[in-house]
């Protein structure tokens with residue numbers, strides 16, 4: 074059978090992908106928004122809904138960065154509520170392995186798996202920075218180089234807790250008065266550098282045995298962590314060349330952990346803009362980009378690379394002629410800023426200046442170019458073809474779609490692109506099974 078496309082939907086938390094100023098945009102915190110979004114995804118037979126995590130309001134120049142959607146409600150609260158208004162949709166929550174405890178996280182996901190009848194997934198992230206840690210008792214106690222070591226033992230411990238009820242079931246036999254099939258379930262003892270815990274886990278084995286595990290991190294350590302223990306990766310590489318390279322790299326790491334290539338799905342984040350024709354979609358995409366990158370957003374983005382106050386800088390003119398400040402604390406806090414990603418800020422500034430000059434771009438146009446976010450642009454048939462092509466060529470196993478309008482921006486995709494993928498025979502016309510593992514084609518532990 075031809076390779077099948079997996080689709081999922083990301084309800085954006087805090088970012089400038091979401092055009093909150095659009096007249097069609099709704100609330101980002103009211104339950105009705107989450108519900109409409111989830112039900113649209115389920116109508117399109119999506120595998121799951123995805124929530125990212127951000128544990129502190131971001132800052133720039135010592136002030137709250139309030140150009141994006143600010144704040145987000147707690148993951149478990151949202152996902153548990155969504156479990157009640159959906160039937161098939163997987164519920165994936167991003168929860169970090171640094172500021173939490175295995176017992177608590179294992180309980181929360183096992184509970185969500187029970188409540189949703191087997192639809193829970195955990196995206197394990199390793200945020201470790203002191204700025205985020207200040208919100209917690211632990212502060213900045215974890216060195217960056219230890220983040221995956223803690224994640225590895227954290228996940229191992231959580232798996233031990235989930236497995237601690239193996240072979241024990243709740244029989245609740247009213248006749249005999251016997252409640253459990255075996256005595257003494259849930260016993261665990263775990264000791265390593267990070268955890269020294271023992272006791273009895275108090276949630277019976279959940280429908281998926283172990284909820285599905287996602288990973289989202291890009292370093293060498295992160296890729297190894299995923300290859301060793303994750304069921305899926307939420308990646309940032311949705312283009313042909315980068316996506317293929319990432320796909321090959323990570324899938325190539327599985328064998329050494331005794332795993333096959335099908336044991337780990339690669340699902341990049343992707344955005345889309347649809348139009349009646351390709352030309353109309355291109356025009357619309359241009360407008361969306363200008364709404365996503367307002368003059369203030371462009372200025373703030375440039376401040377992140379230059380690490381300099383550019384309050385008076387005209388973004389309709391050329392890029393700053395002076396070089397980024399290399400020394401000193403970063404003025405942007407709590408976001409994966411371009412400065413954290415750029416190894417050599419001066420080299421990157423030079424590269425951007427050369428590009429802007431060659432292509433006659435203003436500073437804002439340049440920001441729009443280098444932060445390009447629309448993965449799929451075109452008429453529905455063009456987008457369906459492209460998605461299919463990417464999946465067949467192993468750029469990915471599918472995509473986690475991030476619409477620029479929430480909660481209703483997903484509906485055009487579901488109504489116009491999904492039927493075309495179905496016609497091609499690369500997308501389901503009904504859910505494969507009852508659990509998220511069934512639908513993702515993943516083994517049960």
Ligand SMILES: Cc1cc2nc3c(=O)[nH]c(=O)nc-3n(C[C@H](O)[C@H](O)[C@H](O)COP(=O)(O)O)c2cc1C
Nearest residue numbers: 125126167198199200289290291292295307308309
């Ligand atoms: C596509 C992608 C999505 C991520 N989403 C989140 C997130 O929602 N919350 C978070 O705290 N960190 C998130 N991260 C950050 C990672 O969990 C990790 O902390 C960071 O990437 C550093 O790990 P690395 O060095 O392996 O990349 C994300 C990373 C990637 C690549």
